[in-house]
Amino acid sequence: GAVVSQHPSWVICKSGTSVKIECRSLDFQATTMFWYRQFPKQSLMLMATSNEGSKATYEQGVEKDKFLINHASLTLSTLTVTSAHPEDSSFYICSASTGGRLNQPQHFGDGTRLSIL
Amino acid sequence: DAKTTQPTSMDCAEGRAANLPCNHSTISGNEYVYWYRQIHSQGPQYIIHGLKNNETNEMASLIITEDRKSSTLILPHATLRDTAVYYCIVSDKAAGNKLTFGGGTRVLVKP
Numbered sequence: 001g002a003v004v005s006q007h008p009s010w011v012i013c014k015s016g017t018s019v020k021i022e023c024r025s026l027d028f029q030a031t032t033m034f035w036y037r038q039f040p041k042q043s044l045m046l047m048a049t050s051n052e053g054s055k056a057t058y059e060q061g062v063e064k065d066k067f068l069i070n071h072a073s074l075t076l077s078t079l080t081v082t083s084a085h086p087e088d089s090s091f092y093i094c095s096a097s098t099g100g101r102l103n104q105p106q107h108f109g110d111g112t113r114l115s116i117l
Numbered sequence: 118d119a120k121t122t123q124p125t126s127m128d129c130a131e132g133r134a135a136n137l138p139c140n141h142s143t144i145s146g147n148e149y150v151y152w153y154r155q156i157h158s159q160g161p162q163y164i165i166h167g168l169k170n171n172e173t174n175e176m177a178s179l180i181i182t183e184d185r186k187s188s189t190l191i192l193p194h195a196t197l198r199d200t201a202v203y204y205c206i207v208s209d210k211a212a213g214n215k216l217t218f219g220g221g222t223r224v225l226v227k228p
Binding site: 002004006032034036043044045046049057091093095097103104105106107108109110111113 | 149151153155158159160161162163166168204213214215216217218219220221
């Protein structure tokens with residue numbers, strides 16, 4: 001149980017393109033989803049917290065107009081990197097939690113490797 | 118800022134128990150201790166979590182000291198597939214259950 005699917009696994013695109021990444025909880029309803037970014041040889045950095053039906057909460061230093069997050073249903077959240085540039089190349093990872101009980105762990109997708117040329 | 122301290126790396130022998138320490142001396146009463154691991158180029162995998170009692174599941178055991186200032190993750194019989202970076206994280210609902218990843222412990226299981 002507690003499977004989170006992320007799509008696509010990797011994407012290569014030209015500078016200036018917008019890229020959408022999907023995160024789905026397959027066997028549970030995710031009240032809360034989180035988006036992380038990980039640069040090579042570094043740890044995960046939280047970008048934003050997304051609650052179903054409300055606006056995402058972004059961490060300090062993360063541009064909300066650059067990284068658009070939508071959490072329209074209890075099983076799907078999307079991250080759109082708008083007008084992507086080479087510095088946006090990174091490993092993007094989502095996680096999902098039921099959120100209802102305070103101690104429920106987050107379950108992670110397998111990540112999306114984004115390369116901007 | 119990460120609220121936990123872990124060794125940067127450690128080696129373990131295949132088939133032996135691996136004991137991974139974590140210090141969280143500033144942990145508050147409502148914060149849980151979570152353990153995750155990340156195998157290269159994959160998303161983190163949840164292992165186990167606890168508040169104050171010791172916990173065990175099919176993957177590992179979590180031993181939390183009585184004062185809750187430190188804990189140990191035990192992999193009872195390490196295999197080569199347990200080679201990964203292991204993260205010890207404390208979090209609670211007041212922080213939105215957010216996870217702050219530190220550097221973790223890079224565990225290498227050797228034959």
